[in-house]
Amino acid sequence: MKGSRLDEFLELSRQYPWHLAPFTELLADGTRAEVWDTGVLCLEAASPGARDIVISCGIHGNETAPIELCERLLQQLVSGSLKCRQRLLLIFGNPAAMNAGVRELEENLNRLFSGAHAGGQSRERQRAAALEGYVSRFFEARAGTERLHYDLHTAIRPSLHEKFAVYPFTHGAPYRRSQLAFLQAAGVNTVLLSQGPTSTFSYFSAHEFGAHAFTLELGKVRPFGENDPARVKAMTDCLAALVSTPGWQPPAVDLSRMRVFDVSQEIIKQSSHFRLNFSKDVPNFTPFEPGALLATDGERHWCVQSSEEAVVFPNAGVAVGQRAALMVTPVRLSETQLI
Structure with a gap:
């Protein structure tokens, strides 16, 4: 669409990282494009399908x-x-941190949802509250649809399994074959099952709105311009198909090709004395032998408790009170856990 301000929406959001005045444009296919705020764009297809999608x-x-x-x-x-045939909410979460080239300015935004932003006034807390409001506005606009939220990330460390998904806690509801099929088609064959409520963006959408939601790790952090689009082509193609083709379904999941992990331990940093007992270069999903010392925090020690545990998201630099690492073990999904 020639002359559209949406051509440079990300640049515009980074130019105004904390607030962008709303505006609306009509795309050539009749889609109504509504800018709700900096980094927040709602696309309302002229005749939308039955999916409401947050990316x-x-x-x-x-x-x-x-x-x-x-x-x-x-x-x-x-x-x-690419034609828009669904309702789509596209979110660029933290433009100010993008400008600074950092993970966060004051606080980890992905630990501030489901009301965790209350009790403080940092810019990230304000942004989390605003994003909750925009997601609520989007999903509450209509009922009876399939609600989806794919929150895309890259990890600080390399990983033995380059791409993996965190499946938010389902509160006992079965896991969805259709969503595992989407992940597999999108090049994600490793899934980590969350075992409790969290304050992540994907859990917020899953718990508050019944959305099929995931935190998706698509490789390792790199500077702008140093990413190979080919490495995320499968994910790109699947998201494009979801948005542009009502009724699109990926091929059936092959569970024999899915690696599934369960959380065995959550290591929480309790003081400035916290230390991880392994190298900063250890990749995600590196296994440790039984009894191996994983971390210390003064007199507190964490060791491998199962026959074998692997580490995910190790980061000794997190704030006190936050998760410094997850320890996980491989599991198999039974038929009773799937729908």
Whole structure:
């Protein structure tokens, strides 16, 4: 769409990182594009299908591959090379942190949802509250649809399984074959099952609105311009199909090709004395032998408790009170856990 301000929506959001005055444009295919705020764009297809889709990225400002993926997707929709056939909320989460080239400015935005932003006034807390409001506004606009939220990230460390998904706690509800099929088609064959409520963006959508929601790790953090689009092509293609083709379904999931992990331990940093007992270069999903010392915090020690545990998201630099690592063990999903 020639002359559209949406052509440079990400640039505009970064120019006004904390507030962007709302405006509306009509795309060539009849889609109504509504800018709700900086980094928040709602696309209302003229005759939408039965899916309401949230795609978010940049919740951490230095996780650039998903940001570039979403910008390419938006450019296709604005140019008309990709038709919008669903309702879509596209979110670039933390433009100010993008500008600074950092994960966060004051606090980890992905630990501030489901009301966790209350009790403070940091910019990230204000942003979390605003994003909750925009997601609520989007999902509450109609009922009876399939609600989806894919929150795209990249990890601080390399990973033995480059791409993986965190499946938010379902409160006893079965896991969805259709969503595992989407992940597999999108190049994600490793899934980590969350075992309790969290304050992440994806859990917020899952718990508050019954959305099929995931935190998706799509590789390692790299600077803008240093990401290979080919490495996320399968994810890009599947998201494009979801948005542009009502009724699109991925091929059936092959569970024999899915690696599934359960959380065995959550290591919480309790003081400034906290230390991880392994190298900063250890990749995600590195296994440790039984009894191995994992971390210390003064007199507190964490050791491997199962026959074998692997580490995910180790980060000794988190704030006191936050998770410094997850320890996980491989599991198999039974038929009773699936629908």
